[in-house]
Amino acid sequence: MDFIFLVFSSLSLLADPLNLTYVILGFVIGTVFAAIPGLTATLAMALLLPLTYSLSVDTALMACASIYMAGMCGGSITATTINIPGAPSSMMTALDGYPMQQQGKGALALGHAALGSMFGGAVGALLLIAVAPFVAELSLLVKTTGKFSLLAFALIVVVIAQRGRIPQAGLAACIGLMLATVGLDAMEPITRFTYGYSSLTAGIDLMPVIIGTFAIAEVLMQSCTRTDISAATAAANKVKIRRRDFLPPLSDIRKIGFGCYFKSCLIGYFVGTLPGAGGSMGSFLAYTEAVRTSSEPETFGKGNPQGIAASESANNAVCGGAMVPMLTFGIPGDPITAIMLGVLVINGIQPGPQLMADQAGLIAPMLATLLFSAVVLIPLTLWLIGPYFIKIVSVRKDVLYAVIALLAVVGSYVATYSTFQMFMALGMGVLAFYLRRNGFPVITMLLGYILGPNLEEFLRRSLALSNGDPTTFFTNPDSLFFVILTLVFVYFLVIRKPAQKPAAIKTK
Amino acid sequence: MFLHRQMIFLYVTLAVSAGYLVTALSLGPPIAESGLTPAFFPTLVGGAAIVFCSILIVQALQAKPETAPADDARSYTHFWVVVAIFFYIVAFKPLGYFLSSGLFVFALILLFSNFEKLILKAIISAAIVGIAFVMFQQLFGVRLPTLWG
Structure with a gap:
């Protein structure tokens, strides 16, 4: 209860002009990046990561929270107007959003998307605020062996969640783990895999990994797969978007039903708590559920606002869900929470069970911002810049990618003022580029890199405590719980056949 | 078939994984009397990477030529x-x-x-x-x- 009170009292921090400026700026940048096909809010956050050095931790985390929320709803703009989702999480929104645009109801579709995002973001944030303290208390019960099993569970789930490309995901995770082992050993004074380079003794820094993986790799991807959206934006420009059309009529909202909104939020929230699942899976499952329970399933894919509401409520609720494992166990749920984790680590804060207990005052403003972004900034952004969205996404790509490359390379320099980190970012960018180009999920590589050091340390500590007896992972209740949970996920994600996709999705 | 873009990537990854494993083994025995050594985890990871690489290479070699990803128009x-x-x-x-x-x-x-x-x-x-x-x-x-x- 104290934590809930702390979060709501943290809303007062938004009255500080500096904090409010960064939160609003973060939201606008997140929206623009999510709206432009080829760019993502993850990229925006990766580019802004170096700048967090000069900000206070709570301001940086507040800006991150607003970018995260903006990133989830911004993708719906191009998904609706030009049928190209700005972010993968808005893929399902395009199924009904674009048909509505073609029917001349584009503004209304954007209004439904914003309402769904607002509802989903708010419910996800409230659930996070209510649940996180209890999960944090429970996490204190997890001891060394349990921590290893939990991290192994997270890594295995991230790998097996990549249905159809599990070997690729496994290899990517191994590459991440390899990167994590570079440098000084955590338990003995031995350097590993440095090959004589003293700059590698402290290990590979998080900053070049994030900038390389998300910013430089994206520039390289875009250089060989240029998306020409000029024809689509020209067509969309012909449809006049007026502010008064954004407001969904009450009859539409009643028809969608509170149940659909709320169920989608819950789906999104719980999907968010799973490592590596992300917004696209949340919106896909919520959309599927909306089609399954609808009395008019044949209308989905032809401009049914319920599809937009389900998809957007779910992907914004993911924001709250993904922060639960990040804040309580230090396990990021998706790339954006991985970068948030980076912000904490860069500032010397160790995420994990003690974080909520010791640094609640630092976390509370971030959660308050998440709620503020959902309830205030989503509708406000739509109202203020909604009619100009198409003009924003028509920005010159040559200039855009040159700016991104400049910010990425210079950004990797600011951490240590050394060109070594710039070369490291370039190396990571090239690696991530080839991984992506060959169908390897980079999120598993990133999670392997982030979780690797603790995974190794807890494995060695557990076996040292049990005199080398590996059955310790099955005899300790906390560890056994995660072992069983891993087996349950392996059964549902690998052994059991996947659920059939609804017809509306299949045809698309 | 043996040398298209994805295969080259896999062969390079396999070579890097093998090099990583050799370096890990050169750190000393993975298990000592005192417990696991700094070589244990990298040996495990290197071994797993080689297994995944091998699976992917075998899968790619078994795939019919027409199902193998064709190199799109070259852009440098x-x-x-x-x-x-x-x-x-x-x-x-x-x-x-x-x-x-x-x-x-x-x-x-x-x-x-x-x-x-x-x-x-x-x-x-x-x-x-x-x-x-x-x-x-x-x-x-x-x-x-x-x-x-």
Whole structure:
């Protein structure tokens, strides 16, 4: 209860002009990046990561929270107007959003998307605020062996969640783990895999990994797969978007039903708590559920606002869900929470069970911002810049990618003022580029890199405590719980056949 | 079939994984009397990487030629972007932020567009570099290298 009170009292921090400026700026940048096909809010956050050095931790985390929320709803703009989702999480929104645009109801579709995002973001944030303290208390019960099993569970789930490309995901995770082992050993004074380079003794820094993986790799991807959206934006420009059309009529909202909104939020929230699942899976499952329970399933894919509401409520609720494992166990749920984790680590804060207990005052403003972004900034952004969205996404790509490359390379320099980190970012960018180009999920590589050091340390500590007896992972209740949970996920994600996709999705 | 783009990537990854495993084994025995050594975890990871690589190589070799991903129209822009970033980093300190960044941004704009309207693109590059300088140095207090020290 104290934590809930702390979060709501943290809303007062938004009255500080500096904090409010960064939160609003973060939201606008997140929206623009999510709206432009080829760019993502993850990229925006990766580019802004170096700048967090000069900000206070709570301001940086507040800006991150607003970018995260903006990133989830911004993708719906191009998904609706030009049928190209700005972010993968808005893929399902395009199924009904674009048909509505073609029917001349584009503004209304954007209004439904914003309402769904607002509802989903708010419910996800409230659930996070209510649940996180209890999960944090429970996490204190997890001891060394349990921590290893939990991290192994997270890594295995991230790998097996990549249905159809599990070997690729496994290899990517191994590459991440390899990167994590570079440098000084955590338990003995031995350097590993440095090959004589003293700059590698402290290990590979998080900053070049994030900038390389998300910013430089994206520039390289875009250089060989240029998306020409000029024809689509020209067509969309012909449809006049007026502010008064954004407001969904009450009859539409009643028809969608509170149940659909709320169920989608819950789906999104719980999907968010799973490592590596992300917004696209949340919106896909919520959309599927909306089609399954609808009395008019044949209308989905032809401009049914319920599809937009389900998809957007779910992907914004993911924001709250993904922060639960990040804040309580230090396990990021998706790339954006991985970068948030980076912000904490860069500032010397160790995420994990003690974080909520010791640094609640630092976390509370971030959660308050998440709620503020959902309830205030989503509708406000739509109202203020909604009619100009198409003009924003028509920005010159040559200039855009040159700016991104400049910010990425210079950004990797600011951490240590050394060109070594710039070369490291370039190396990571090239690696991530080839991984992506060959169908390897980079999120598993990133999670392997982030979780690797603790995974190794807890494995060695557990076996040292049990005199080398590996059955310790099955005899300790906390560890056994995660072992069983891993087996349950392996059964549902690998052994059991996947659920059939609804017809509306299949045809698309 | 044996040497298309994805296969080359897999062979390189396999070679790197094997090199990693050899280095891990050279750290000493993975298990000692006192418990697991610093070599244990890397040995495990290196071994797993080789297994995954082998699975992917076998899968790719077993795939029918028509199902193997065909190389799309060759574009080397990404290669030139990497080259541009490399030389930018090399020149960053000796040439200073302004000159190196100006050339870098101009080169990237050309790589992402074409060789027309060069003066306009040069002006845009200068403006971007100036704005980024103000943002980094003035707004966020980051010291960037300049020719005047």
